Amino acid sequence: SQKKAWSLSNFDIGRMLGRGKFGNVYMAREKESKFVVALKVLFKKQVFADNVEHQVRREIEIQSHLRHPHILRLYGYFHDNERIYLILEYAPEGTLFKELTKQPNRRFPEKQTSIYIKSLASALIYLHEKEVIHRDIKPENLLLGHKGELKIADFGWSVQEPNSRRHTLCGTVDYLSPEMVSGKTHTKSVDIWCLGVLMYELLVGYAPFVDREIKETYKKILKLDYKLPDYVSKAAAHLLGKLLVVNPEERLPLERVMIHPWINAHKN
Numbered sequence: 466s467q468k469k470a471w472s473l474s475n476f477d478i479g480r481m482l483g484r485g486k487f488g489n490v491y492m493a494r495e496k497e498s499k500f501v502v503a504l505k506v507l508f509k510k511q512v513f514a515d516n517v518e519h520q521v522r523r524e525i526e527i528q529s530h531l532r533h534p535h536i537l538r539l540y541g542y543f544h545d546n547e548r549i550y551l552i553l554e555y556a557p558e559g560t561l562f563k564e565l566t567k568q569p570n571r572r573f574p575e576k577q578t579s580i581y582i583k584s585l586a587s588a589l590i591y592l593h594e595k596e597v598i599h600r601d602i603k604p605e606n607l608l609l610g611h612k613g614e615l616k617i618a619d620f621g622w623s624v625q626e627p628n629s630r631r632h633t634l635c636g637t638v639d640y641l642s643p644e645m646v647s648g649k650t651h652t653k654s655v656d657i658w659c660l661g662v663l664m665y666e667l668l669v670g671y672a673p674f675v676d677r678e679i680k681e682t683y684k685k686i687l688k689l690d691y692k693l694p695d696y697v698s699k700a701a702a703h704l705l706g707k708l709l710v711v712n713p714e715e716r717l718p719l720e721r722v723m724i725h726p727w728i729n730a731h732k733n
């Protein structure tokens with residue numbers, strides 16, 4: 466809800482948090498309230514050059530109406546001659562990508578992974594109810610709140626962390642679903658595939674179909690060619706087998722993910 470007309474003079478700008486394809490993200494504080502936000506700056510020249518202006522409008526329109534504990538808030542936006550500014554919720558614990566690299570063996574324990582996956586599934590159910598799909602939920606686009614809770618933070622932009630591990634400009638191909646690799650349109654079910662790819666990456670430390678050659682990754686995706694290390698539990702392997710399914714119609718519905726035994730094992 467764009468109640469107030471914001472401008473740069475309302476904010477003290479802090480440190481740069483990350484470098485995006487269309488501009489950078491800074492910590493900022495609203496002067497009157499001292500409320501800390503993240504300010505995402507998009508350069509109009511870059512946005513128009515890449516002809517994504519309609520996408521920016523759509524993303525702002527969608528994101529500003531979403532209210533969910535695991536989806537990063539967009540509080541408002543404003544622009545000047547050169548830039549568009551998005552006023553975003555500040556997530557104080559950084560990106561899941563960074564947290565993953567800090568873990569022993571660069572992978573999360575199964576209990577922690579199940580908590581992340583359950584949060585994401587509930588956010589995706591909410592998004593699907595609002596007919597919003599394909600939030601590319603890779604670790605670079607997931608942030609952590611002050612209690613370490615997960616927040617989907619993407620606007621559909623491929624954001625490159627300063628030392629991001631994936632250097633393809635359009636974001637990694639590791640998360641592409643078979644239907645997208647074969648150029649079909651994507652439906653909500655693409656998010657269930659991406660949830661499976663993310664679950665694998667958090668448990669193992671790298672994506673299931675990763676390869677040096679993009680063409681090889683595509684082949685592996687289409688053939689469902691991935692290996693499960695033996696330390697992955699049977700229950701986790703069972704859920705992965707229900708998410709990483711080539712036929713979009715056969716993937717486990719998100720409501721079923723929420724009640725899967727592996728997801729709720731940490732309850733007891």
Ligand SMILES: Cc1cc(Nc2nc(/C=C/c3ccccc3)nc3cc(N4CCN(C)CC4)ccc23)n[nH]1
Pocket residue numbers: 482483484485489490503505553554555556557558559560563608618624625626627
């Ligand atoms: C939109 C947003 C970001 C955000 N918070 C943070 N973003 C990014 C990195 C952001 C980024 C942006 C563009 C491209 C790549 C990364 N890094 C962060 C790093 C943080 N720290 C402090 C906590 N440390 C454990 C890790 C480093 C804290 C918040 C961060 N809240 N809301």
